[in-house]
Amino acid sequence: MEANNRITTDIVIVGAGIVGASIAYHSARAGASVTLIDKALPGSGATSASFAWIGKPTSVDRADASTPLRRLALEDWVRLADEVPGITISWTGSIVWSDDVMAQYGGASAEDLLNADQIAALEPELKVIPVRAQHNAADGAVDPVAVTDALGRSAQDHGAEVLTGVAVYALDVTDGKVKGLHTSMGYVGAETVIVASGADAPLLLRSWGVDLPVHPSPALLSRFVASKHLVRTILYGDTIEVRQTPDLLLVPSEFDGESSHADLAKTGARIRNDIVEAFDVDASQLHWIDTRIGMRPMPHDGMPLVGRLPNLNGVYVSVMHSGVTLAPVVGRMVANELVRDVVAGELRPLRPNRTVANLD
Numbered sequence: 001m002e003a004n005n006r007i008t009t010d011i012v013i014v015g016a017g018i019v020g021a022s023i024a025y026h027s028a029r030a031g032a033s034v035t036l037i038d039k040a041l042p043g044s045g046a047t048s049a050s051f052a053w054i055g056k057p058t059s060v061d062r063a064d065a066s067t068p069l070r071r072l073a074l075e076d077w078v079r080l081a082d083e084v085p086g087i088t089i090s091w092t093g094s095i096v097w098s099d100d101v102m103a104q105y106g107g108a109s110a111e112d113l114l115n116a117d118q119i120a121a122l123e124p125e126l127k128v129i130p131v132r133a134q135h136n137a138a139d140g141a142v143d144p145v146a147v148t149d150a151l152g153r154s155a156q157d158h159g160a161e162v163l164t165g166v167a168v169y170a171l172d173v174t175d176g177k178v179k180g181l182h183t184s185m186g187y188v189g190a191e192t193v194i195v196a197s198g199a200d201a202p203l204l205l206r207s208w209g210v211d212l213p214v215h216p217s218p219a220l221l222s223r224f225v226a227s228k229h230l231v232r233t234i235l236y237g238d239t240i241e242v243r244q245t246p247d248l249l250l251v252p253s254e255f256d257g258e259s260s261h262a263d264l265a266k267t268g269a270r271i272r273n274d275i276v277e278a279f280d281v282d283a284s285q286l287h288w289i290d291t292r293i294g295m296r297p298m299p300h301d302g303m304p305l306v307g308r309l310p311n312l313n314g315v316y317v318s319v320m321h322s323g324v325t326l327a328p329v330v331g332r333m334v335a336n337e338l339v340r341d342v343v344a345g346e347l348r349p350l351r352p353n354r355t356v357a358n359l360d
């Protein structure tokens with residue numbers, strides 16, 4: 001495979017976030033020779049800042065082009081946790097009472113709604129109990145970096161090469177067909193290049209006239225150590241979104257223009273106050289660890305972009321929001337398509353040529 005600093009492989013994946021690592025695992029398991037490349041460590045992009053709530057569409061979610069794919073997400077998580085050592089899922093369920101979600105129910109009653117007594121029984125430390133809330137009993141959460149590491153290890157067990165600390169600088173394209181990649185460690189030849197580099201994905205393609213409609217969408221994750229077990233499920237109300245692992249209390253929030261570590265510390269302090277207001281806990285029982293910014297790869301229309309680029313033969317993209325939820329199902333489908341030539345109908349409405357400029 002390797003000669004004079006030159007690797008040649010069936011599939012090279014740019015980006016070892018949870019999406020790229022899942023494609024690497026599934027493709028190597030299906031028999032392809034695979035190289036997975038990341039400029040840093042696996043899972044160090046948006047994946048490292050993810051809240052990592054995994055769920056499927058609810059009874060009131062408006063259907064869109066990604067709904068058929070999203071409906072399969074949890075089954076694929078169950079399968080993956082069975083197949084790959086080191087993946088564990090906390091199947092806690094979620095409780096949602098944000099205004100936008102509750103407005104979908106209007107005054108109607110529904111099987112997936114909880115009343116205040118039921119909410120209090122599930123979340124006894126919550127101080128202000130909503131009158132009603134949506135209960136998604138099947139939802140869960142994962143440690144996204146641990147999962148990415150586990151997928152990378154399993155890909156290696158199936159023969160994949162994982163290159164970390166290697167930046168991909170440019171595609172090598174001749175006569176409209178990709179031949180490989182120029183990287184910080186030399187040239188890597190490939191039949192197929194999969195661009196799974198998250199919010200950075202447009203950068204690699206721009207010099208080939210491809211305007212991938214993806215923008216970085218910053219969001220924050222604050223982490224605390226709590227000396228009390230405060231949260232049992234995943235909670236999402238208008239003032240607080242939170243879940244708790246055995247070690248940490250995790251709170252995602254909107255980016256609010258933070259531009260220094262001091263700003264992030266202020267945001268952490270504000271969120272600690274929000275927790276104190278929402279739960280039966282005092283500030284001394286909450287130790288702030290950090291607040292980090294993750295650049296969510298956000299396709300302009302919100303739908304995943306998964307498929308070949310028609311005018312760049314051999315280049316395939318896999319970029320999406322809710323990439324943690326979707327990584328197992330997308331990894332399986334991309335590998336089936338590229339290695340076994342089996343195309344999933346769920347991916348058809350998500351192809352990049354629906355919106356990508358200069359691709360006709």
Ligand SMILES: Cc1cc2nc3c(=O)[nH]c(=O)nc-3n(C[C@H](O)[C@H](O)[C@H](O)COP(=O)(O)OP(=O)(O)OC[C@H]3O[C@@H](n4cnc5c(N)ncnc54)[C@H](O)[C@@H]3O)c2cc1C
Pocket residue numbers: 014015016017018019020037038039040041042043044045046047048049050051052053054166167168169196197198199200201218219220221252253293294295296297318319320321322323324325326
């Ligand atoms: C605060 C927050 C909360 C979130 N909550 C959820 C949630 O609850 N549920 C959910 O499903 N999703 C959630 N998300 C979104 C989810 O985290 C992302 O969709 C997912 O992590 C994207 O994974 P990825 O592998 O596509 O990208 P990334 O994790 O960003 O990985 C891309 C990788 O590419 C590498 N790379 C980039 N350019 C190059 C290059 N030129 N050469 C080599 N390597 C390169 C980077 O180093 C990086 O490791 C959340 C995100 C944030 C920030």
